């Protein structure tokens with residue numbers, strides 16, 4: 001992994017950062033100590049002439065990454081979603097990183113399709129267009145399936161992209177270990193972990209079967225969502241480097257003039273975008289993690305179409321319930337409740353002071369509620385909340401950061417469609433509906449039902465299992481009774497209680 005080619009890549013990177021003026025910005029964003037600054041400049045400065053000049057009309061960081069190629073562009077895009085790691089300033093600069101790259105020739109795309117699908121392009125598609133869109137990892141062609149005449153989009157990976165990414169990511173790992181070596185303090189920012197996160201994201205995007213699987217999971221979750229549509233995957237015509245899906249056309253969601261001209265109600269669209277996203281995050285725990293305007297269109301019938309399923313967010317059911325309660329607590333402005341939920345979930349260590357935590361939460365919530373309705377942001381609320389919880393010892397969680405980032409992006413999309421939108425008003429019914437369905441008595445009955453299902457699977461073995469567990473518990477208690485320990489009774493009554501509940505449930509199921 002650490003060959004001379006990696007060192008060469010690093011020199012080239014350093015030289016390009018110097019030549020474009022991005023070096024200082026990157027070092028400042030990382031708050032780099034003197035030793036690291038010196039090393040970076042030694043690598044970059046004397047070799048500036050080896051660096052890429054980039055496009056001088058772009059701001060430095062964007063200019064450098066665009067010049068360095070696809071892996072760097074993608075890296076910048078991923079970092080732009082992690083202001084917790086690179087700081088808000090650099091994240092904002094990176095967010096404008098354009099993913100527009102020159103397309104590769106259609107002959108190359110056709111060859112990839114033939115290699116991947118094992119048949120000639122003409123036998124699969126009766127028409128196959130020039131590229132209609134090209135990004136860092138793949139490009140899209142408009143085609144028609146020969147067998148059914150169906151209008152489809154064919155996404156094809158760039159040639160050699162896997163090898164190019166592997167090479168650059170190896171160099172990134174090397175850079176991360178050099179940074180960690182030269183600046184132990186930087187370990188707090190976990191450079192190697194950042195690269196590993198990036199590696200994971202990219203690996204997912206370099207296998208279009210994974211994107212196809214995400215698209216179809218997302219489609220089945222959202223089947224009942226009115227006014228929302230996704231391209232359907234055509235599995236027979238898809239593989240690791242090719243993905244075929246139904247063609248879905250519409251007006252770009254970022255083009256208000258086009259939406260108005262087509263007679264769409266922008267206020268309704270803004271509300272719908274937000275409601276859809278919140279439902280995906282809360283109800284399904286599976287949301288589009290890259291929901292910017294470029295990935296959304298509006299069909300002629302008014303349905304919102306989403307594209308690009310390379311980054312999806314996943315939140316488990318337990319976390320969703322906790323966060324629904326937290327949001328609900330904020331909506332009700334019941335900060336003690338929000339604080340207690342954090343403690344009950346074990347998110348904040350038990351030795352922290354709950355009153356002080358509740359006060360810190362009030363300082364997060366009150367200014368936001370005091371705002372003019374058109375400025376309120378749930379994304380901002382979550383961002384402040386994470387700052388506070390981190391201060392009180394809660395660990396950063398990648399899926400929640402992605403949720404918060406995407407929320408900011410979706411709110412931006414909603415607001416550009418409907419500048420007067422009141423985010424809370426739109427969010428409130430979604431959160432309340434979720435709470436009603438998942439935290440009330442009905443949810444309790446459903447949870448018990450599920451527990452019963454699990455227990456039922458053990459069937460006749462259940463009494464023996466319960467007996468064994470009780471015997472084990474008793475012998476542990478006997479042992480601990482010999483060396484007295486505080487809380488023994490608690491363990492005893494807890495164990496016995498659990499045993500009794502288990503037995504009762506078992507009796508109910510088996511009778």
Ligand SMILES: Nc1ncnc2c1ncn2[C@@H]1O[C@H](COP(=O)(O)OP(=O)(O)OP(=O)(O)O)[C@@H](O)[C@H]1O
Pocket residue numbers: 099132133134135136137138139140152153155231245246247248249294295307308309310
């Ligand atoms: N099923 C489809 N029907 C019609 N157009 C499509 C379809 N899929 C993709 N496109 C067009 O191609 C563009 C790029 O697609 P997509 O975003 O999936 O590619 P990408 O390579 O992942 O790009 P990026 O990462 O920059 O978003 C879309 O914005 C859309 O205009």
